[in-house]
Amino acid sequence: MPDSPLVEVDNVTFAYDARTILKGISLSIPRGKVVAIMGGSGCGKTTLLRLIGGQIKPSRGEVRVAGKVVNELDSDALYLLRRKMGMLFQFGALFTDMSVYENVAFQMREHTDLPESMIRDLVLMKLNAVGLRGAARLMPSELSGGMARRVALARAIALDPMLMMYDEPFAGLDPISLGVIGQLIRQLNDALGATSILVTHDVMESLAIVDYVYFVSEGKIVAQGTADEIRASEEPFVRQFVGGLPDGPVPFQYPAAPYAEDLMGVKRV
Amino acid sequence: MFDWLAGRLRFIGSPFVEALIKLGFGTRFFFAVLFQSGMALRRFNLIIRETYYTGVLSLVIIVVSGLFVGMVLCLQGYDTLTRYGSAEASGVLVALSLLRELGPVVSGLLFASRAGSAITAEIGLMKATEQLVAMEMMAVNPVARVIAPRFWAGVLSMPLLALLFSAVGIFGGYLVGVVWLGLDKGTFWSQMQAQVDLHYDIGNGIIKSLIFGVAVSTIAVFEGFDAQPTAEGVSGATTRTVVTSSLAILGLDFILTAFMLRGT
Numbered sequence: 001m002p003d004s005p006l007v008e009v010d011n012v013t014f015a016y017d018a019r020t021i022l023k024g025i026s027l028s029i030p031r032g033k034v035v036a037i038m039g040g041s042g043c044g045k046t047t048l049l050r051l052i053g054g055q056i057k058p059s060r061g062e063v064r065v066a067g068k069v070v071n072e073l074d075s076d077a078l079y080l081l082r083r084k085m086g087m088l089f090q091f092g093a094l095f096t097d098m099s100v101y102e103n104v105a106f107q108m109r110e111h112t113d114l115p116e117s118m119i120r121d122l123v124l125m126k127l128n129a130v131g132l133r134g135a136a137r138l139m140p141s142e143l144s145g146g147m148a149r150r151v152a153l154a155r156a157i158a159l160d161p162m163l164m165m166y167d168e169p170f171a172g173l174d175p176i177s178l179g180v181i182g183q184l185i186r187q188l189n190d191a192l193g194a195t196s197i198l199v200t201h202d203v204m205e206s207l208a209i210v211d212y213v214y215f216v217s218e219g220k221i222v223a224q225g226t227a228d229e230i231r232a233s234e235e236p237f238v239r240q241f242v243g244g245l246p247d248g249p250v251p252f253q254y255p256a257a258p259y260a261e262d263l264m265g266v267k268r269v
Numbered sequence: 270m271f272d273w274l275a276g277r278l279r280f281i282g283s284p285f286v287e288a289l290i291k292l293g294f295g296t297r298f299f300f301a302v303l304f305q306s307g308m309a310l311r312r313f314n315l316i317i318r319e320t321y322y323t324g325v326l327s328l329v330i331i332v333v334s335g336l337f338v339g340m341v342l343c344l345q346g347y348d349t350l351t352r353y354g355s356a357e358a359s360g361v362l363v364a365l366s367l368l369r370e371l372g373p374v375v376s377g378l379l380f381a382s383r384a385g386s387a388i389t390a391e392i393g394l395m396k397a398t399e400q401l402v403a404m405e406m407m408a409v410n411p412v413a414r415v416i417a418p419r420f421w422a423g424v425l426s427m428p429l430l431a432l433l434f435s436a437v438g439i440f441g442g443y444l445v446g447v448v449w450l451g452l453d454k455g456t457f458w459s460q461m462q463a464q465v466d467l468h469y470d471i472g473n474g475i476i477k478s479l480i481f482g483v484a485v486s487t488i489a490v491f492e493g494f495d496a497q498p499t500a501e502g503v504s505g506a507t508t509r510t511v512v513t514s515s516l517a518i519l520g521l522d523f524i525l526t527a528f529m530l531r532g533t
Contacts, residue, residue, distance in 0.1 A: 055402065079410070085406065096394075096400070097391075111409075
């Protein structure tokens with residue numbers, strides 16, 4: 001099914017205990033594309049990524065990756081599917097007791113019987129792709145935030161995944177690292193023929209590299225479109241989000257009693 | 270009235286229910302570790318690597334503590350036994366005390382403080398920094414790859430450390446008894462050789478330390494894996510490892526000793 005979407009989220013509802021995070025959300029990620037899922041903090045973006053990766057199961061609905069219903073797979077089948085996925089965590093999640101080289105070699109050693117000489121070549125190729133071949137012998141504690149993110153990216157693409165997932169890849173980076181990571185996401189996606197999902201709230205960096213955007217707010221898709229469509233959108237939420245406006249559909253004030261009432265002490269908080 | 274009573278009962282009962290739930294999770298986790306141990310046992314270098322961190326790095330505290338415990342034991346034993354004209358039996362007292370009880374128990378307590386807390390903190394921090402989730406997303410089971418090697422390293426290290434503790438303690442007793450207090454060297458060693466039974470004294474000591482190793486390792490890896498992924502959570506888990514392990518060692522020691530003595 002080369003033309004069918006690689007990832008389909010079909011009417012998914014998810015709740016942590018009594019708190020509903022996603023409310024009947026549906027979206028699809030076409031093969032070969034870089035798709036961003038944007039929204040404010042706590043809107044359920046990362047939860048979506050965790051559902052796609054099979055870390056959690058939806059309360060209702062289906063998540064399909066490459067035609068397989070992720071939430072119905074047993075652990076063996078899920079692990080088999082995950083071998084074709086790569087994930088970049090917000091702060092890299094590098095194994096701190098291993099060097100950069102060992103981090104990138106980790107999956108190759110765990111999942112393949114490749115000889116050490118070939119693993120070495122592959123690791124150096126992956127590190128070269130992110131510009132850190134010279135840092136192979138360093139430990140994660142010796143890396144800057146941007147370097148750690150790039151090493152994590154090299155580790156995530158170690159087995160040439162068909163699906164790459166990025167959880168807030170731009171968070172806390174300086175402008176140079178930010179541009180580097182953005183370009184790497186786009187270039188690696190195209191070079192590997194992969195499909196990428198980008199969960200982020202960094203608008204400008206994301207719009208520069210993605211093919212399509214979904215906006216999530218309060219557990220629902222509130223807007224979607226290509227980068228140009230998003231930039232031209234008149235949708236109030238999109239305008240507030242893209243423009244970084246303090247007030248709008250997402251209110252500045254947390255719900256509270258009327259201000260005057262509070263100040264006069266008529267009603268205690 | 271009924272609501273008040275129910276509230277009181279809940280207040281009293283909930284800690285016990287929570288403790289019971291945790292015990293259940295811990296037991297399931299223990300069996301999951303055993304079930305997932307295949308990879309660690311096949312790739313023995315993973316266990317050897319962890320044995321270095323849990324066992325080899327605990328050597329200093331074990332050796333120093335063993336030496337001083339042995340020396341103090343001999344000093345106290347000599348002082349008491351001299352009153353009954355049996356000062357030569359000091360060596361036997363030191364050896365039996367160490368091999369039967371103090372070796373396994375004190376080295377177990379030290380192991381829980383030194384290695385158990387380190388294991389919990391490491392696993393807890395791996396969880397807090399998403400390393401365990403990252404491993405799962407790479408289709409590698411963290412219980413098999415991270416937990417099982419640490420568990421087996423602890424189980425293997427504990428009896429060896431206990432034996433070393435006893436051996437060094439006996440040497441400490443020799444230093445005090447023979448070198449310092451002037452006991453006859455031949456009597457010191459020959460009485461020890463005659464009185465210490467390989468199966469009953471040394472064997473039972475090894476069995477005890479092995480069981481303590483299983484208990485401490487299980488508690489340490491479980492607390493780390495179960496820790497809240499925050500600084501406070503990891504700190505609490507580390508403390509719980511030391512406290513729970515210490516209590517478990519003391520409780521198990523009593524039960525094991527009761528069984529072992531009944532056999533004579």
